[in-house]
Amino acid sequence: MRTLVLAAFLLGTSSSLQLAPRTTGCAASRPSRRLPALQFGLLNEMFKKSFGPPVVMGEEEIMRPKAHGTSETPVQEGLRWSCDRDTADRICNFNRHYAEYSGYWESTDFLKQEPADSGDAQGAITFFDSNSGKPLFKAPIGRSWEQFVAESKSHGWPSFRDEEVDWENVRILSDGEAVSVDGTHLGHNLPDRSGNRYCINLVSIAGSPV
Missing domain, CATH: 1.20.5 (Single alpha-helices involved in coiled-coils or other helix-helix interfaces)
Structure with missing residues (x-):
């Protein structure tokens, strides 16, 4: 108060x-x-926030201007799930607050292709940075595919939990913004009663490994 x-x-x-x-x-x-x-x-x-472990906090310096917006390079060609490259480039590299529209991820080929196309033996999918190709998230872990999809649908964006984040390559800034270590805007951490919930743009994590 x-x-x-x-x-x-x-x-x-x-x-x-x-x-x-x-x-x-x-x-x-x-x-x-x-x-x-x-x-x-x-x-x-x-109003700065600090999130406890396992969250790895990052500094604003990560998002300093670089050769291509906040990143060194544009997003990759041929993003997975038919994600729109122009939309991805704007959100990933020239944006700090805005997102793809709610439900956009459902309009892509994601639900048509997954988890059959790229899921591992347990059905978990690795999501890669649309700029650098580094692994950022792997889901579902600790829950079923149906639970992952249901939660993502209820919020409008792919939603990840702590154990599904690759903390080597993801950072959370003090305002809750989720970014990659290379300066890709990913989304935001919006905690709920179950804990941290990372609300992430599919266009930001539709890259291929390099």
Whole structure:
């Protein structure tokens, strides 16, 4: 409750400062520029999250601008399950917050082909980074294929649990954003009563191993 009250105070103070009439004096204008930045910096710190093990937290530096958006290369040609490459490139490399539309993954060939095409002896599928081809997720683990599909359908996106994440190649940022170690935007961690739930764009994990 204290956090919410403080946040409201900071936002309210910031709004009043931004709406205040401008003055021509440099000394008078400096607080109106600096204080909002300070306040929003405090807000960002207040709402940072830290997820416990087995989650591997990452730094914002992972998503710094690179040769191709937040990655060094565009997404691969010929993505699995007939995923659209242009959509994948936008979401993977030039985006931090948006997603493929809810249910998009069901419109692809994913449910037609899997797990028969690429599942292992236990029916688990490995999902690879659409940019780098590194393994990111393997599912289902600790549940049935039907349970994995049902949960993903109920949320609108492929949904993974802790044991299905390849923590060598996946990081979670302090705002819950899920990214690859190479800068691919994957989705977000949206915990529920069962624990961490990684809501992931299929276009981000439709690559082939390299």
